[in-house]
Amino acid sequence: MNIGEAAKASGVSAKMIRYYEETGLIAPPERSPAGYRTYEPSEIHTLTFIRSARNLGFSMEEIAELLALWRDRERPRREVKRIVEAHIGDLEARIRALQDMAGTLRHLADACGGDDRPDCPILKSLAAPEPDTLPDPPAPHRFGAI
Amino acid sequence: MNIGEAAKASGVSAKMIRYYEETGLIAPPERSPAGYRTYEPSEIHTLTFIRSARNLGFSMEEIAELLALWRDRERPRREVKRIVEAHIGDLEARIRALQDMAGTLRHLADACGGDDRPDCPILKSLAAPEPDTLPDPPAPHRFGAI
DNA sequence: GCTTGACCTTGCCATGATGGGAAGCCCCAT
DNA sequence: ATGGGGCTTCCCATCATGGCAAGGTCAAGC
Known part of the structure; x- marks a missing residue:
């Protein structure tokens, strides 16, 4: 082939x-x-x-590990499961980060009429460095909190 | 400065x-x-x-657009909102993709005792090209479906 | 046999956003 | 005037992937 x-x-x-x-x-x-x-x-x-x-x-690095485990038939399941669980944790962290972003944006978009007025609240919010740096403001609402 | x-x-x-x-x-x-x-x-x-x-x-490309809108105070909110909505859609697609992955892996990990037996079902599943290529198998269960 | 088109080879460049580091200049405080 | 820290530019690396170009190869049809 x-x-x-x-x-x-x-x-x-x-x-x-x-x-x-x-x-x-x-x-x-x-x-x-x-x-x-x-x-x-x-x-x-x-x-x-x-x-x-x-x-x-x-x-690719994780795959290299998985391949090694795959080739060595004597390796216990435990090791495979460890890699998979770690990867799941990684995926979930990324999901949470994206959900936080999407939630914040959803909130901003809803506050914006989407009409033809100028002076958009979304841009205002981006320009004002209010949140996302402070450890946690009075936190009136947590978005990405699943 | x-x-x-x-x-x-x-x-x-x-x-x-x-x-x-x-x-x-x-x-x-x-x-x-x-x-x-x-x-x-x-x-x-x-x-x-x-x-x-x-x-x-x-x-950065989207930010370039947002910056242009920010500088031009006469631009209607509509255009900002359009960019934001598109980005939200993008984020949601990525979230869904990650959730699908995490769901499949969760399923596999649960099927794996994590004990010290060899012959791991996770590796088996990776080696067998069953799903993820077929349009949709009999679909006994959809994982990422939130 | 020769041409043609599809396939293979290697090698280089690009992506997107970011960090690292080197070599050399500059500024301020001691 | 000396030293340390900040600034400058330039190059390299990431991660996985695609693209392109120049050249060799193979198989089919004439």
Whole structure:
């Protein structure tokens, strides 16, 4: 299997396959006499694994760990679960941060008629460095608080 | 005000102030005879505006638009609101994507005892390209659906 | 056999926002 | 006048990805 077919079969672009090889995430494959990379089914399998993990938001570094655990069949589940739990925590922190932003903006947007008057309260609020630096103002309302 | 004081006053790092100038987001300030950048209070104000907007997740491109609207006092609120609403939509899409990931991982982690057995179901699931490519399997359960 | 088009190779550049560091100049206080 | 801290510019790195260009290769059709 050439790199193009491997890309199609795994869902990882040819560009990224070369990059993963360059950074050591995957081993260099065999080459044809002409220098073409040739992939075995097991390598396609690895690429598919990588793509699944990327789709779940794992970084390449985390994926390197997961791959090592995957290859070593004797490794206990505990270690995999630890990585996954840490990643979930990371995702949740990012979700919370985005929700805070969206909540604040929703509030501002609702306070803005969206009409054709000038003097927009949204811009006013951006220009005034009221919140977001102070540890916590009298806190009349917490937005992102899920 | 030198760049260091401007950074402290606005909360934008000196490094980023120079970068914003280089990319045209802010105008080049006056320089002292020795070539030091000197900032007026109005420029500090602008930097504070930028930082507020960054904290709310706006891209530099969006901030450039917001700054233009801010400077032009005759611009109707409508245009500001449009930008903000678009950004909220963007944030919400990202939140949904992250929630989908976290939900799937939560599901996997719960299915994994986290004990010291090998043969982890999480790795199994990553290796098997079941979901996430198919349009929508029989859908026994939607995770990120808030 | 030769041409053509699709594929492969390497290598470089770009993204977006940010930090790090080096080499050298400047200012102020001691 | 000396030292420390701040300023200047310039270059590099991040993370994962895409794009482009120049050149080699393969397979099909003539």
